[in-house]
Amino acid sequence: MLKQIPKVLSPELVKVLMEMGHGDELVIADGNYPAAANAQLLVRQDGLGVPELLSAILTLLPIDTYVSSGIALMSVVEGDAEPAIWEEFKTIFSQQSVENDSLEFLERSAFYERGKQAYAILATGEEAIYANIILRKGVVK
Template identity: 25%
Template sequence: MKKHGHLNRDIARVLARMGHTDSLVIADCGLPVPDGVECIDVSLAVGVPDFFAVLDSVLADFKAERAVFASEAQTHNAAVVARSREMAAAHIAVENVPHEEFKRRCREAKAVIRTGECSPYANVILHSGVIF
């Protein structure tokens, strides 16, 4: 559920529509966007904006109760693993699934926010919590 204002009108619209357990994906520039799932492309150039800038911006305006990452990040992206641990410490349940399962779950998302990130497995599925 939406908590505060967000400057990107498409992201703000999607956050305002989110209900408990709905999902939203923040993706690197290589993750395929499933047919029928809205893509909000905020990429400007390789690496801009990066995954963490977009994740931080969304989490400042969104109550997440669960986050899903690709298990391959455990061996291929230490920065994503570190952030997943920070999220777990902040009482967001963290789940790791194989990348193929991750991509399958993306089909259920309300939207995919595509960043300019180009490091491996820099993707997360955020599930909406409630603010009460």
């Protein structure tokens, strides 16, 4: 047991976060995302939702500020409404002092292709659609 490590972060996930270097990306995927098919490194987080995991990860992981956007979301398909979960993400960003005015939105296929290059994909049990997010690791200053 360690101090100040959020309890939802497993030892395996903390190890992954420690191994990542500046510019490495992490996908936090909802339950519909093809995580196993796309992952170079798959970390199962089935009992957790994306907001809970995102909030915990952001307590440890710096977001890259040397690029135009260190955070990417999957764009909504034409005709679909903006997902309510995005408001939860914005609240989390605010609580963690993460700038959310430079979010990048990627078309679904482009998001999947970028996800294939990620250092790791976290497969959650999140049921909300469009809950997928890519975090680009920054540097500790």
